[in-house]
Amino acid sequence: MLARSPVARPSGPWLDTGRIPVPHWEKGKLVRKHDHNVHIIRLKRFFMSGPVDVLVFIEHQAGKIIRASREALAAGQRLAKDTGGRVAAVILGESAEGIPTAELAQARLDEILQVESPALREYTADGFVLALNKVVRERQAGYVLFGHTYQARDFAPRLAATLERCLVSDCLGYRWQDERCVLTRQMFQGKLNADVELLGDPPYLISFQAGSFREDSVERDDGHARVSRVPLNLPAESIRTRPGERFREARQTVDLSQAEIIVAAGRGIKAPENVALVKSLAEALGGEMGASRPVCDNGWLPMDRQIGSSGQTVAPRLYVALGISGAIQHQVGMKGSHTIVAINKDREAPIFEIASYGIVGDLFQIVPPLTEEIKKAKGSS
Numbered sequence: 001m002l003a004r005s006p007v008a009r010p011s012g013p014w015l016d017t018g019r020i021p022v023p024h025w026e027k028g029k030l031v032r033k034h035d036h037n038v039h040i041i042r043l044k045r046f047f048m049s050g051p052v053d054v055l056v057f058i059e060h061q062a063g064k065i066i067r068a069s070r071e072a073l074a075a076g077q078r079l080a081k082d083t084g085g086r087v088a089a090v091i092l093g094e095s096a097e098g099i100p101t102a103e104l105a106q107a108r109l110d111e112i113l114q115v116e117s118p119a120l121r122e123y124t125a126d127g128f129v130l131a132l133n134k135v136v137r138e139r140q141a142g143y144v145l146f147g148h149t150y151q152a153r154d155f156a157p158r159l160a161a162t163l164e165r166c167l168v169s170d171c172l173g174y175r176w177q178d179e180r181c182v183l184t185r186q187m188f189q190g191k192l193n194a195d196v197e198l199l200g201d202p203p204y205l206i207s208f209q210a211g212s213f214r215e216d217s218v219e220r221d222d223g224h225a226r227v228s229r230v231p232l233n234l235p236a237e238s239i240r241t242r243p244g245e246r247f248r249e250a251r252q253t254v255d256l257s258q259a260e261i262i263v264a265a266g267r268g269i270k271a272p273e274n275v276a277l278v279k280s281l282a283e284a285l286g287g288e289m290g291a292s293r294p295v296c297d298n299g300w301l302p303m304d305r306q307i308g309s310s311g312q313t314v315a316p317r318l319y320v321a322l323g324i325s326g327a328i329q330h331q332v333g334m335k336g337s338h339t340i341v342a343i344n345k346d347r348e349a350p351i352f353e354i355a356s357y358g359i360v361g362d363l364f365q366i367v368p369p370l371t372e373e374i375k376k377a378k379g380s381s
């Protein structure tokens with residue numbers, strides 16, 4: 001229950017007092033009622049040390065907020081509008097210096113909780129769980145949102161367990177229905193989408209798959225969010241792991257983000273020798289080769305050709321997807337393309353949902369004559 005205690009009404013020109021709907025929990029539902037005993041004091045410094053309705057966990061690396069957290073922020077802002085409540089972000093680190101609060105402060109947020117402790121200098125599941133457990137409990141957070149990153153996958157289930165709640169992980173989105181949040185989650189390796197309703201009392205812990213929300217839809221507000229520093233004393237013995245050196249991604253040698261035309265290969269090309277087929281179409285069109293993750297994982301094309309949530313984000317004029325199913329992690333990296341042509345033998349493949357032109361058929365039958373026709377057309381022009 002997100003109950004708000006009545007607050008005294010200090011005077012001062014910066015306070016805007018009045019009676020507005022008070023969101024609170026009733027039988028697992030978030031309801032808004034006019035509570036005439038409660039004077040809501042609109043923001044400025046005073047109001048924000050109370051409960052938060054939507055709390056977004058912000059992950060940062062090398063002084064920058066990661067994309068998945070910006071997407072979670074977009075989700076949090078939208079959810080707060082639906083609940084009629086307040087949205088806050090929580091960011092962890094050793095001290096204010098290492099935490100990119102300034103970047104975060106550009107977003108439309110009611111509060112930024114900056115949790116500081118020497119024990120939070122490096123990521124550890126123990127440290128993050130202890131810190132977030134405290135924040136979630138003290139701020140009586142209603143919804144706690146995460147990007148579904150490797151880090152969140154490591155600690156968020158444990159955080160949920162310590163709060164005696166479950167984590168609804170890897171969600172694709174949600175809809176607000178009958179004053180409830182109904183989450184969408186894939187099942188059976190993406191063959192089915194399930195609706196997940198949140199029952200019981202908050203907090204509700206949710207992680208969103210990369211690309212479920214657009215990072216560029218984060219609403220901005222020129223740094224009006226109040227920053228609350230939360231110093232924590234975490235005993236050294238409570239951290240049972242010692243982090244090693246951070247894994248560094250191989251340096252990218254191909255910048256596909258600037259390519260005008262990309263021909264991308266998926267698992268449907270079946271074998272490494274068929275990369276030649278993709279290459280000849282790319283050359284005929286004067287474009288670059290890209291790939292889905294399995295193609296790179298199998299070593300058929302180098303990792304820097306991978307497009308998607310863990311690869312490059314591209315927006316060419318023309319994107320040709322050969323034997324790519326169109327999983328959300330792939331779509332997130334290419335759905336900004338101007339024209340998408342998909343060739344796939346499965347007419348139900350999700351890539352067709354975003355394709356401008358779709359060819360249902362066997363790529364081995366379609367690509368060679370297509371390449372020849374393109375060469376001929378170009379030769380005659």
Ligand SMILES: Cc1cc2nc3c(=O)[nH]c(=O)nc-3n(C[C@H](O)[C@H](O)[C@H](O)COP(=O)(O)OP(=O)(O)OC[C@H]3O[C@@H](n4cnc5c(N)ncnc54)[C@H](O)[C@@H]3O)c2cc1C
Binds near residue numbers: 265
């Ligand atoms: C954390 C995480 C991050 C990820 N990041 C990425 C990422 O950055 N990029 C990415 O791509 N994926 C990523 N993935 C993987 C993603 O979920 C999918 O598994 C992947 O995109 C599937 O690749 P695919 O479409 O090539 O293969 P599949 O899903 O196996 O699809 C192959 C397609 O080829 C078609 N096909 C088969 N034979 C033929 C033929 N002869 N002619 C025409 N069509 C044919 C099939 O109908 C099928 O649709 C990530 C997954 C996770 C969990």
